[in-house]
Amino acid sequence: MFKLKGNERLSLQLLEKKDAKELFELVNESRNYLREWLPWVDSMKQETDYEPIIDMWLKQFSSYDGFQAGILLKGKIVGMAGFHSIDWRNSKTSIGYWLDEKYQGKGIMTEVVIFLMDIAFKEYTLNRVEIQCGVDNVRSKGIPERLGFKHEGIIRDAEYLYNHFHDCSLYSMLSKEWA
Numbered sequence: 507m508f509k510l511k512g513n514e515r516l517s518l519q520l521l522e523k524k525d526a527k528e529l530f531e532l533v534n535e536s537r538n539y540l541r542e543w544l545p546w547v548d549s550m551k552q553e554t555d556y557e558p559i560i561d562m563w564l565k566q567f568s569s570y571d572g573f574q575a576g577i578l579l580k581g582k583i584v585g586m587a588g589f590h591s592i593d594w595r596n597s598k599t600s601i602g603y604w605l606d607e608k609y610q611g612k613g614i615m616t617e618v619v620i621f622l623m624d625i626a627f628k629e630y631t632l633n634r635v636e637i638q639c640g641v642d643n644v645r646s647k648g649i650p651e652r653l654g655f656k657h658e659g660i661i662r663d664a665e666y667l668y669n670h671f672h673d674c675s676l677y678s679m680l681s682k683e684w685a
Contacts, residue, residue, distance in 0.1 A: 529556050611645075637650045
């Protein structure tokens, strides 16, 4: 497994096909909770559904167009985080993340987003990072708010979530604002 960033407790690692079962089990156990905010949950019905997705994530990384990484807590996958695509021309990207419900409230995702911000600004030398979250997703919005991102506004009907559109809050951080 290729480790992107981390410490002895927590790390971001690229997933391989062998991780499909563990990832499926994690999503399946939290399906009802994750479904509230993530539009892809219902389409992942068995572990083999993750195999082409993992291939796509590895291709994204090898194409230098961002990455999706497993969040490992003491070696166990507890969620996912990464950069959607990277707009190199405009020197910006956006971060997406999710964490199993039972691991929330422990500072894990805040630490992960700090890892990602360091990669974006120090390794990739990007200028801007965005985070978009459902306006009612209090836990998710807490991450950029805690880290000092600027709230730029509400994107109306930003995402279709099963049977309805929902509004999203847009947050951003510029490289000159990151410590």
